[in-house]
Amino acid sequence: MILPAVLILGCSDDEKEVSTEYPPDPLTEIPDARFEAALVNLGYDDTVDGNVRTSAIAFVEDLNLDNREIENLSGIEDFKELVNLSVRxxxxxxxxxxxxxSLLFIWAENNAITSLSIGQNTEIEKIGLSGNQLESISLSTYTRLQLLTLANNQISRxxxxxxxxxxxxxxEGNPLNCIQVSAVQxxxxxxxxxxxxTAEYSEDCP
Incomplete structure (x- = not known):
């Protein structure tokens, strides 16, 4: 008895199903709900769920978060193009x-800041920090500063x-006896x- 030949057809590589799925957008964690609510209000997010799409914030240059009762600014590190930040x-x-x-302007007056880290951007022009609880500040690398407000902190040098x-x-409003300046200043x-x-300007503060 002769059995009929069985023809087995395979799929060519061109006929294989091609996936149209894309990897999900990276997310930036925003643990402070008030911070995220502000981002929703500004149109950078759509719901308060603990994170925001990184691509939605990566190119933001100007961010105003004034008077939002924010306690934690974690997530701000992914605002890579940020030039002007206000968190008064x-x-x-x-x-x-x-x-x-990329920051040039920092406005952080009237918080309770005791710890500040700005990083290595030497182009910063204006820093507002009045009304905080800073005991010291080191800004010697930011030689392009045009404005610096530190009133009502706890700075002694x-x-x-x-x-x-x-x-x-x-x-004013700091326990300062001497503010060190250059001869030109x-x-x-x-x-x-x-x-x-009660504070004096001097080229050589003790």
Whole structure:
């Protein structure tokens, strides 16, 4: 008995099913619900669920988060193109902006900041930190500073001698006896500098 031949057909590589699925967008964790609610309000997110699409925030240059009762700014590190950040009137104790290397303007007045990290961006021009709880601050590498407000903190030593373009400074309300300046600054103290009467400007503070 002769059995009929069985023809087995296989699929060519061209006929194989091609997947149209794409990997999910990376997410940035936003643990502070008030921070994320602000991002929803600004249109960078759609719901408060603990994270935001990284691609939605990566190219944001200007971010205003004033008066939102934010306590934790974790997630700000993924705002890679951020130039201008305002977080005035929140409840921040730590402010870590070391990953935001495009920043030029930082406005963080009236928080409870005791720890500050800005990182290595030497182009920063304006920093507002009045009304916090800083005991010390080191800004010597930011030589392009034009504005620095530190009023009403707990700073006991301040050296602004490395900032030739510093036109505006507020240092009153700190336990300062001496503010170190350069010889050029001492000869012509800018009119927009302010300090307590008990503090003096000097080239050589003890």
């Amino acid at each position: 009137g929140n409840n921040l104790e730590n402010l870590d902006l070391s990953a935001n290397t 301040l050296d602004v001698s490395a900032f030739p373009d510093l036109n505006t400074m507020a240092a 001492l000869d012509n103290i800018p009119g927009n500098w302010s300090k307590d009467a």
